[in-house]
Amino acid sequence: MLYASGNCTQIVLFSTLAIQLKRRAPSVHTYLELVRIRFGTLPHLTYIFFALANNILVCSSVLLGASAAINSITGMNVYAALFLLPASVVAYTLRGGLRSTILADYLHTVIIFVILFTLWLRAYTTFPEIGSPAAMYDLLVKISEKISISGNYKGSPLTLKTSGGQYFAWLSTFEYTGVVFLDPSYYQKGVAATPEATFPGYLIGGLSWFSIPWCLATTAGLSALALETTYPGFPTYPNRIPKEDVSAGLVLPYAAQALLGKGGSAAVLLLMFMSCTSAISAQMVGVSTVVSYDIFKTYFKPTISPTGLLHFNQYVVAGFGLFAAAFASLLHGVGLDLGFLYNYIGIFTGAGLSPLIFTFFNTRLHPAVIFPGIWINF
Numbered sequence: 001m002l003y004a005s006g007n008c009t010q011i012v013l014f015s016t017l018a019i020q021l022k023r024r025a026p027s028v029h030t031y032l033e034l035v036r037i038r039f040g041t042l043p044h045l046t047y048i049f050f051a052l053a054n055n056i057l058v059c060s061s062v063l064l065g066a067s068a069a070i071n072s073i074t075g076m077n078v079y080a081a082l083f084l085l086p087a088s089v090v091a092y093t094l095r096g097g098l099r100s101t102i103l104a105d106y107l108h109t110v111i112i113f114v115i116l117f118t119l120w121l122r123a124y125t126t127f128p129e130i131g132s133p134a135a136m137y138d139l140l141v142k143i144s145e146k147i148s149i150s151g152n153y154k155g156s157p158l159t160l161k162t163s164g165g166q167y168f169a170w171l172s173t174f175e176y177t178g179v180v181f182l183d184p185s186y187y188q189k190g191v192a193a194t195p196e197a198t199f200p201g202y203l204i205g206g207l208s209w210f211s212i213p214w215c216l217a218t219t220a221g222l223s224a225l226a227l228e229t230t231y232p233g234f235p236t237y238p239n240r241i242p243k244e245d246v247s248a249g250l251v252l253p254y255a256a257q258a259l260l261g262k263g264g265s266a267a268v269l270l271l272m273f274m275s276c277t278s279a280i281s282a283q284m285v286g287v288s289t290v291v292s293y294d295i296f297k298t299y300f301k302p303t304i305s306p307t308g309l310l311h312f313n314q315y316v317v318a319g320f321g322l323f324a325a326a327f328a329s330l331l332h333g334v335g336l337d338l339g340f341l342y343n344y345i346g347i348f349t350g351a352g353l354s355p356l357i358f359t360f361f362n363t364r365l366h367p368a369v370i371f372p373g374i375w376i377n378f
Contacts, residue, residue, distance in 0.1 A: 008210035010177040015202035017181060018190025020360040022198070031187045032294045035359060039367040046374050047182075047356070048294055052287060053348045054182045056327060059283040061341040063328040065249040066276035068337075072245075072253050073265045082328050085273075086321035089280045094314050101281045102189065108274035109208070115267045116216045122259050123223050129231050130223065139226040146229075147240075157225055171346065178349025181356055185286030220255040227258050234258040247339035280324070288316040351378035 017031075025034045032051060036044035067081035092100050123130055130136050140158055148155030151163040180186055190198055227234045228241055235254045236242070245254075256264030292313045297304055304312070331341070354377065355370045 008206040009173065010180045011206035011209055012203050013177070014180050014186055014190075015199040017357075017360050018187065018193070018198045018202065019195050021187060021190060022195045024360070029191065029293045030184050030289055031356075032184070032290060035356075036294070036298070038359060038365075039370050043367065043371045043374070044294070044298075046371060047352060048290060050348055050352045050374070051182055051184050051290055054179060054345070055184070055283045055287045055290075056324065057341060057345045057348065058179060058183070059280055059324045060328040060331055061338055061345070062276050062279045062283075063324060064332060064341070065338050066272045067328070067332070068248040068250060069253045069268060069272045072250050073257075073269050078332055079329050082332065083325040085276055086280055086325045089277045089284060090318050090321040093281045093284050093317050101185075101278070101285050102192075104281055105278050108278045111274050112212065112271055115271045116212060118267065119256060119259060119264070120215055120219050123219050127259055129227060136222060136226060139230070140222065143225060143229070171343070174353075175342075175346035175349055178351075178353040179345060182349055182352055183283075183286060184290050185282040188282075188285055188289060216252070220252040223259060224251050224255040227255070231258060233261075244337070247337045249338050280321075283324075284317050284320055287320045288313045291316045291320075347378070351375070353377075 021028070021031055021034065025037065028034055028037075032044060032047050035047050063082050063085060066085060067078045070076050070081045071078045092104065124133055124136065125131065130139065137158070144156045144158060147157070149157055149162070149164075151165075153159040153161035189201075193201060224234075224241060228236055229238055231237060235257055236245075241251060241254060245251075253265070253268045256268040258264070260267060292309055296312055297309060301308075352374050355365075355373050358365045359370065
């Protein structure tokens with residue numbers, strides 16, 4: 001719940017930036033073009049750096065989490081999964097561009113919600129070892145007598161008074177506000193939408209986002225905690241889930257396998273593919289637009305034709321897919337997981353957040369302030 005509440009707010013708030021972008025510069029392709037128009041080259045190049053770093057790190061975290069889950073479920077080599085996932089996304093992104101991303105988001109979200117409700121209903125209605133919220137509570141009470149969670153009130157897993165959880169919630173709120181506000185792919189959808197459709201669209205999106213981690217992650221997490229040492233069908237029984245598996249994002253696959261058997265494995269595999277491909281497709285469109293319009297056309301070939309720019313954009317999509325897979329493979333090879341990336345992304349996203357907000361809403365912001373301000377924050 002703390003993660004869900006910490007990450008849905010900024011999606012709703014982002015609608016104000018999207019509306020401001022449409023009001024102040026209705027003909028731009030990216031928010032970075034607005035930065036260049038207002039403040040010149042140095043702030044523009046600086047924000048290009050942070051925007052691309054944001055895209056690369058987010059895409060890498062998605063790939064690492066999905067590949068770890070696929071490896072756990074199917075035994076597929078992690079490196080093979082890291083390269084095959086972007087390859088499938090490149091295929092339909094090259095064909096459909098932003099439109100394919102929007103359609104894929106809609107279709108994939110429908111499938112994700114079907115899996116979410118299936119897992120939730122299975123845990124709280126028909127699963128013999130749990131079967132109801134009351135039974136879940138009783139199981140967790142018994143578990144709390146055997147384990148003690150550092151930082152929780154009296155070491156109990158049944159409390160929201162947790163220093164680790166509160167730290168995680170605040171980190172999520174500030175870090176992912178930066179992730180959303182600096183991500184060019186969010187602005188692509190805002191630019192494509194009409195101003196009157198922007199706010200309700202992002203409002204519904206934020207509420208939908210709240211429901212997914214709150215329901216899915218809470219159900220999977222509590223089920224895993226209740227079953228890991230008590231249910232023989234749990235993958236790690238009779239041991240608790242290792243910390244490295246938790247950090248790799250394997251709680252959901254383990255819980256789904258325990259609750260739904262082989263069907264749970266297939267459901268999580270499909271869920272991972274749906275969510276991963278949607279996220280990567282959006283990142284590809286965002287990166288390709290920045291590289292095409294803000295770098296290549298602005299600084300290298302201003303006279304390029306629309307057709308030539310489209311072809312270059314397609315090359316960037318394919319190139320970024322290969323680069324993202326290689327970079328995620330590098331991170332996996334040196335032993336960096338989602339836990340590390342989750343903390344590390346905030347260093348890049350937090351630096352440009354406040355100057356960017358002032359860029360949209362403060363007409364008196366001076367170019368001499370924004371450039372050093374970003375690097376001081378960094």
